[in-house]
Structures are given as structure tokens and as C-alpha cells.
Amino acid sequence: MSGETLGGIGEAAALARIFPRLPAATRAIVGPGDDAAVLTAPDGRFVVTTDMMIHGPDFRLAWSTAHDLGWKAAATNLSDVAAMGAVPTALVVALAAPAATTVEFLEELADGLRDGCEAMAPGCGVVGGDLSVSSTLTIAVTAFGDLEGRPPVLRSGARAGDVVAVSGPIGAAAHGLRLLFDGAVVEQAPDAELARTLRTKHPDVSAQLAPTPPIADGRLAALAGATAMIDLSDGLALDARRVAVASGVALDVSLSAVGSTEALVGGEDHSLLATFPAGTALPGTFRAVGNVSAAGPEGARLLVDGHPFEARGGWDPYEGWNGENG
Amino acid sequence: MSGETLGGIGEAAALARIFPRLPAATRAIVGPGDDAAVLTAPDGRFVVTTDMMIHGPDFRLAWSTAHDLGWKAAATNLSDVAAMGAVPTALVVALAAPAATTVEFLEELADGLRDGCEAMAPGCGVVGGDLSVSSTLTIAVTAFGDLEGRPPVLRSGARAGDVVAVSGPIGAAAHGLRLLFDGAVVEQAPDAELARTLRTKHPDVSAQLAPTPPIADGRLAALAGATAMIDLSDGLALDARRVAVASGVALDVSLSAVGSTEALVGGEDHSLLATFPAGTALPGTFRAVGNVSAAGPEGARLLVDGHPFEARGGWDPYEGWNGENG
Numbered sequence: 001m002s003g004e005t006l007g008g009i010g011e012a013a014a015l016a017r018i019f020p021r022l023p024a025a026t027r028a029i030v031g032p033g034d035d036a037a038v039l040t041a042p043d044g045r046f047v048v049t050t051d052m053m054i055h056g057p058d059f060r061l062a063w064s065t066a067h068d069l070g071w072k073a074a075a076t077n078l079s080d081v082a083a084m085g086a087v088p089t090a091l092v093v094a095l096a097a098p099a100a101t102t103v104e105f106l107e108e109l110a111d112g113l114r115d116g117c118e119a120m121a122p123g124c125g126v127v128g129g130d131l132s133v134s135s136t137l138t139i140a141v142t143a144f145g146d147l148e149g150r151p152p153v154l155r156s157g158a159r160a161g162d163v164v165a166v167s168g169p170i171g172a173a174a175h176g177l178r179l180l181f182d183g184a185v186v187e188q189a190p191d192a193e194l195a196r197t198l199r200t201k202h203p204d205v206s207a208q209l210a211p212t213p214p215i216a217d218g219r220l221a222a223l224a225g226a227t228a229m230i231d232l233s234d235g236l237a238l239d240a241r242r243v244a245v246a247s248g249v250a251l252d253v254s255l256s257a258v259g260s261t262e263a264l265v266g267g268e269d270h271s272l273l274a275t276f277p278a279g280t281a282l283p284g285t286f287r288a289v290g291n292v293s294a295a296g297p298e299g300a301r302l303l304v305d306g307h308p309f310e311a312r313g314g315w316d317p318y319e320g321w322n323g324e325n326g
Numbered sequence: 327m328s329g330e331t332l333g334g335i336g337e338a339a340a341l342a343r344i345f346p347r348l349p350a351a352t353r354a355i356v357g358p359g360d361d362a363a364v365l366t367a368p369d370g371r372f373v374v375t376t377d378m379m380i381h382g383p384d385f386r387l388a389w390s391t392a393h394d395l396g397w398k399a400a401a402t403n404l405s406d407v408a409a410m411g412a413v414p415t416a417l418v419v420a421l422a423a424p425a426a427t428t429v430e431f432l433e434e435l436a437d438g439l440r441d442g443c444e445a446m447a448p449g450c451g452v453v454g455g456d457l458s459v460s461s462t463l464t465i466a467v468t469a470f471g472d473l474e475g476r477p478p479v480l481r482s483g484a485r486a487g488d489v490v491a492v493s494g495p496i497g498a499a500a501h502g503l504r505l506l507f508d509g510a511v512v513e514q515a516p517d518a519e520l521a522r523t524l525r526t527k528h529p530d531v532s533a534q535l536a537p538t539p540p541i542a543d544g545r546l547a548a549l550a551g552a553t554a555m556i557d558l559s560d561g562l563a564l565d566a567r568r569v570a571v572a573s574g575v576a577l578d579v580s581l582s583a584v585g586s587t588e589a590l591v592g593g594e595d596h597s598l599l600a601t602f603p604a605g606t607a608l609p610g611t612f613r614a615v616g617n618v619s620a621a622g623p624e625g626a627r628l629l630v631d632g633h634p635f636e637a638r639g640g641w642d643p644y645e646g647w648n649g650e651n652g
Contacts (some may be wrong), residue, residue: 030370030478034472035409035557036375038478041367045355047452049362050468052420062550094378094420094466127374130466134380139455140420140466142376145362152356152364231361235627 006106007099009123017103017113018131021110023117025090025125027146035125039090039144046089047145049080055137062190063180064104064209069101070112071210076233077143078121079270080207082218083231085153088121088147093141096134106131109139112210112311120215150222152273158228158247162275163272164290166284169207169216170236170258174266213270221274224283229274235267237309241302242293243273251275253290264304265311332432333425337457343429344457347436349443351416353453353472363453365416365470372415372480375406375473381463388516389506390535392431395465396438397536402559403469403475404447404598408544411479411559412471414447419467422460431455435465440538446541476548479542479600482572485553490616491608493543496584498563500592502534539596543610547600550609556598561593563635567628569599570621577601578615578629590630591637 006014019032030038039046053059053226055072064072074091081082081088089213091136093113124143158164184194199205213231220227228247230239236258244251264277275292295301302309333342345358358365379385390398400417407414419439424433443444443450450469456543464633484490503526510520540558549557554573556565562584570577586592599620602608621627628635 023517030410030480034478034480035374035406035413035555036469036478038371038373038410038473041370041372043376044367044370046372047362047364048418048470049457050418050420050454050466052422052456052458052464052466054422054464056461057459071458084356084363084364090374092374092376092468094376094468096378096380096462110561128376130376130378132378132380133383134462134464135382136422136461136462136464138378138380138422138460138464138466140376140378141465142374142418142420142468143362144374147364148411152362154356154360182419209340228362314516318487 004095004103005035005099006101006103007133009103014103015131017105018110022112023114023125026051026123027089027129028127033126035090039127043147043149047084047086047147047149048142049077050136050140050142051077051080052140060190063195064182064194066108067112068210070109071116072138073141074113074116075120075211075270077141078215079213079231081143081145082215083223083229084091084145084273085150085218085226085229086147087219088124088143088145089129090125090144090213091141092128093126093268094130096132096138096155098137099133100119100136103112104246110190120212153222153229155246156231157242158243158249158275158292160292160294161278162227162292163278163280163288164251164253164292165286165288166271166273167286168214168271170271171260171263171266171267172204172207173211173268176202176204179205180208210267211268212271214272214285217272217286220283221272221286224280226274226276229272232269232271233267235265236273237264237302240273244300244302246294248300248302250293250295250301251290252293252306255305257289257307330429331425332423333459335429340429340432341457341510344432344436347439347440349451351453353415354448354451354453358454365453369475371414371473371474373407373410373473374404374468376466376468377403377406378464378466380588386516388518389510392434393438394536396435397442398440399465400442401537401539401596402445402539403467405539405557406644407469407471408541409553409555409598411470411476411544411548411552412473413545413587414450414469414471414541416453416470417467418454420456421454422458422464424461424463425459446538462562467647479548479555479588480514481554481556481569481572484569484575484601484618485507486618486620487604488553488618489604489606489614490593490618491579491612491614492597492599493610493612494540494597495595496597497586497589497592498530498533499537499594502528502530505531506534517521534594537594537596540611543598543612546609547598547612550602550606552600552602553596556600558597559589559593562599563628563643566599570626570628574621574626576619576621576627576629577616579632580621580631583615
């Protein structure tokens with residue numbers, strides 16, 4: 001069994017092996033197997049987001065297991081749904097893989113999607129997909145959510161006087177990636193054994209390879225009256241600045257509450273940043289990290305401890321890596 | 327301007343150039359620019375399908391223009407929505423392209439998406455997306471549709487006595503592909519100039535490179551009482567057999583109505599095949615090509631002029647091509 005490949009058994013047979021492992025969506029009226037799926041949208045609206053993970057710029061096969069890739073593909077999309085204040089309901093997954101990819105790898109990736117959905121968004125399932133052969137392993141997920149009758153929580157609603165709060169880790173995923181680049185590369189190639197060992201010693205390595213953002217806190221933030229919300233995919237500094245600009249305000253963040261400058265600029269946590277009216281009892285695992293003030297003459301911007309913070313950070317260790325060496 | 331590349335200007339700047347060219351969706355409550363989009367689903371349900379196009383197995387850059395690729399990515403997904411009896415409302419598009427891809431190429435691809443939506447599904451627009459760097463040009467589209475209160479038209483509803491009908495070309499796309507492989511390949515590499523010339527002489531070449539399936543006929547079929555429907559992506563023989571198996575019936579197709587055996591097995595038309603109760607006034611451009619009978623002792627299957635038709639056809643000229651030579 002373990003030697004079977006996608007190219008060897010073909011797409012139809014591979015799909016037949018994968019689909020039974022995928023989670024069912026409680027919202028599906030028509031699931032996989034017809035030309036399209038049909039989902040319920042009880043309040044007459046639905047939230048949709050799409051995100052692609054590509055071998056080379058987005059992950060190393062020596063470091064990430066297939067299960068990690070399925071889990072992370074779910075997590076990165078679920079967090080965008082959560083950041084609107086919605087409950088994730090379903091995913092569709094388009095997967096392209098080299099012909100030599102083993103069926104076992106595809107099954108483990110499906111298991112990662114299932115386990116990620118069950119852990120982060122119970123009831124959310126995979127309602128459709130596409131499986132193709134490509135020289136570059138590529139996972140494109142589109143995720144849906146239900147606002148349950150509430151207005152979406154946009155980036156543009158932060159108001160002077162609001163509290164800035166974060167739920168989920170800040171900087172852990174970037175720290176994990178730095179650990180991998182520092183300690184699991186041999187002769188410029190990522191090393192699987194070193195990565196496995198590092199992972200047992202540093203939980204931040206798993207925060208990078210298989211993050212578990214606080215998906216349920218998106219809905220709780222909306223219920224608590226969040227005025228703006230964003231998913232921290234590019235680092236708190238950059239994403240908080242996006243909220244400031246969209247809302248036309250200044251966000252002032254406390255460095256001690258965030259932890260460190262490295263945490264401030266580290267991406268890929270997929271944690272949630274939200275603003276709440278002052279005095280709101282912060283829901284779930286949200287904790288205050290700053291506050292919102294009116295934009296001064298300098299315009300909408302991010303402040304750290306009251307001082308302008310312009311750096312993006314933007315450490316991009318994958319730049320120039322093309323996937324050919326792992 | 328024309329020398330600018332995706333890698334040179336970066337994803338954010340490239341997106342800023344692309345988005346103004348994309349069609350707006352009349353159904354969008356929240357469009358591109360936040361963590362996710364929000365769409366209306368007036369009857370409390372929505373249709374969703376996803377399909378990926380990959381350089382190598384799915385297209386040749388010497389033959390397809392960027393505009394063709396955008397148009398075809400729209401067409402192949404819109405036809406799956408139409409095959410449920412739904413009206414396409416919106417797309418999300420995840421695009422991965424080599425760093426050396428010019429911004430002009432991306433703009434033309436966006437124009438193809440726009441022109442395809444406007445021609446085939448007016449009001450359907452792009453509500454979100456993702457842009458990444460990859461060594462393999464990959465276009466993943468997810469499309470949504472509105473059933474307008476009707477039940478979806480599944481593959482499983484065909485009943486003995488129904489008429490089998492088709493809307494749109496049968497075999498034209500496969501014929502166009504054969505013309506390209508026969509007449510636009512030089513020393514095993516696809517040739518752009520020969521393809522352009524061929525295209526001016528044979529409309530079937532455009533049926534392959536930028537098909538225009540009869541999207542509006544999906545809704546009309548549902549309104550007329552279609553009992554089953556499918557998008558002809560893999561050829562009439564294979565897709566009609568899928569309807570037969572899903573419905574537990576035999577579909578008997580007339581070869582003279584279809585045209586030829588080549589037409590019977592040729593894929594990628596994305597035309598619609600539907601079954602209607604006998605006596606139905608066929609809507610739109612649907613014409614009868616056969617009828618449905620009870621499955622005999624041999625079970626659900628496809629017949630052609632009363633005789634079993636087992637061949638898939640399955641001419642796969644791309645097999646073994648990897649995109650490195652065009």
C-alpha cells in the first residue's frame with residue numbers, strides 16, 4: 001500500500017481514498033460528489049476567504065509533515081473567517097501534487113485537515129475539492145463562515161478610546177521558524193531529523209508548523225461588541241497598522257504586553273487582534289495590549305509605548321528558497 | 327511599465343494593479359480588502375465549487391494567452407455552478423505565478439476573468455483572492471451560485487422516459503486541442519505563432535483555449551423542470567455515464583445527434599447535459615440527443631444507438647508534458 005503514488009493510481013482513485021478521511025460539514029445540504037456542493041446560510045449571508053500554501057515560499061517538506069500541512073491550511077483559512085466574527089462552517093480544498101506523491105502522504109494531509117477542523121472549528125467540514133498533478137505541491141483552501149445574524153467585524157471600526165486586545169500567541173510562530181532556520185538546516189538544506197528533535201524541545205516550533213489559532217474567540221469577540229478585528233498573519237505591527245489605517249485612528253500598543261520587538265513583527269501566528277469599547281469584559285482568551293486614540297496630524301498609524309513604530313519587521317527567511325532542496 | 331514583474335514589485339503592489347480590473351459582484355456585502363468577503367444568499371443556501379488550472383497538465387503558455395487563462399478559469403467554474411441549476415454570483419481566485427511573471431500578464435489574466443464573467447454570467451464578480459509566488463503557474467478558482475429558492479439539480483434525478491438533452495458544443499474543445507497538437511507543435515514544443523494562425527482558421531481552437539459554455543441555460547433548465555444535470559468536462563460519454571450511475575438508469579444517446587465518436591468522448595466543452603420529463607419544451611439552446619430507460623440486468627450504463635458504449639475515450643495529450651517546454 002505505502003508505495004502507491006498519485007500518478008500511479010490516478011486522481012479518481014486517490015480521491016476515493018482521501019474523501020472518507022475528510023470531516024463532514026454539518027451545514028452541507030449537498031456534499032462532495034456532484035458538480036458543486038450546496039450549503040446552508042441561515043441568515044441569508046455567508047463569509048468567504050481563500051488562501052494558498054505553496055511548496056517553496058510557504059513550507060519545507062523536510063520540516064512539515066503532511067499532517068502539519070493539512071492542519072495549517074485549515075488554520076490559516078479558519079482564522080480569516082474568525083476575524084470577521086463568524087463561525088467557520090465549511091472548506092473546499094484544491095490540492096495539486098507531484099505525480100510521485102504517495103497516497104499515504106495525501107491521506108495524512110486529509111487527516112490533518114480533519115484534525116485541524118475538529119480541534120479548531122467543530123462541525124466545519126470539507127464539502128468539495130479538486131485534485132491535480134503539478135510539479136509544485138500546492139494547497140488552495142477556500143473557507144466559509146456564518147455570521148449568525150450579526151454584522152461582520154471589519155478592520156475599519158476601531159474608535160478612539162477603544163481597548164486593543166489580542167487572543168492567541170504573539171510571535172510564537174516566527175520564533176519557531178527562527179529556531180528551525182537556526183537549528184534544522186544542514187549545508188543550506190532543511191533537515192527533517194533536526195526539526196523533529198527541535199520540535200520536542202520548543203513548543204514554538206509546532207506554533208510555526210501547525211498553529212492552533214483561537215478560532216472560537218472570533219465569534220466571542222463579535223458577541224462582546226468588538227469594533228474591529230483582524231487575523232495576525234503578517235505580524236502584529238503590520239496588521240495593527242492595517243486596522244489603524246482602515247479605521248483612521250492611531251493604535252498604541254504596549255511593548256511589555258506584547259513581549260518583545262521580535263514578537264511585535266513576527267508573522268504567521270494567525271491569532272486575533274480586536275478592538276473593544278473601553279470597559280468591555282474581554283471574552284475568551286483576549287487580553288489587553290494597548291488602546292486606540294484619535295489620529296493626530298501624522299494620520300492613522302501604529303504607536304508602541306507612545307512612539308511611532310514604522311518598521312514592518314518583515315524578516316522573510318524563505319525569500320530566494322525555491323523548494324528544490326526540500 | 328511592461329517590464330515589471332511580480333517578483334520585482336511584490337504581491338501587494340501587484341494586487342493593487344489587478345483588483346481595479348476585476349469585475350465587482352452585485353451580491354457582495356463586503357468585497358475584497360478585509361480578512362474575508364461577505365456575500366448575500368437570499369434563499370438561505372449557496373452553491374460552491376472549486377477547480378484548479380495548472381501549467382503543464384492543463385495548459386500551454388505558448389498556446390493560451392493570459393486573457394484565455396482568466397476566461398477559461400471562469401468558464402470551467404461557472405459551468406459547475408450552472409450544472410446545479412444555479413445562477414453564478416461570485417468567484418474567489420487564488421493565483422500563484424513565477425516571480426518573473428510580468429504585471430502585464432497578470433493584468434491580462436484579470437481582464438480575461440472580467441470579460442468571461444461579463445459574457446457568461448453578468449453580475450458575477452471577484453470578491454476575494456490570494457496572490458503568491460510559485461515555480462508553477464496555478465489558478466485556483468472557487469465559484470458561488472444562487473439557487474433562487476429552487477432545489478439543486480443533481481446528477482441522480484434522471485428517470486426512465488426522460489429526454490436527454492445538451493446545450494452548448496459537443497466535442498469542439500477536444501477537436502481544437504487535436505488541431506493544436508497536430509498543427510502547432512514544432513520539435514515537440516508548442517508554437518505560439520502556429521497556434522495564433524490556426525485559431526483564425528478554426529473556431530474550435532478558441533472552444534479549447536477560451537470556451538464559452540451556455541451558463542444561463544443552467545437556470546433555464548432548472549426552471550423547465552430538469553430532473554438531472556451535469557457539466558460536460560470529461561466528455562459526453564464519461565459524464566453521461568456518471569448521470570446514469572448516479573440515477574440508476576440507462577442513458578441512450580444517438581450518435582447522429584452527437585455528431586461523431588470523437589465528439590462523444592471529447593472533454594473540456596463545459597457544455598450542459600440535462601434530462602427532462604418527456605414532452606418538456608427544451609429551454610435555451612438545449613436540443614435532444616437521446617432518452618432515458620430503466621436499467622436492465624446489466625445495471626446503470628450508457629448506450630449509444632441502443633448498444634453498450636464502454637470506452638471512455640480518454641485521449642490525454644497532456645500526459646507526460648510537464649510545462650518546461652512551454
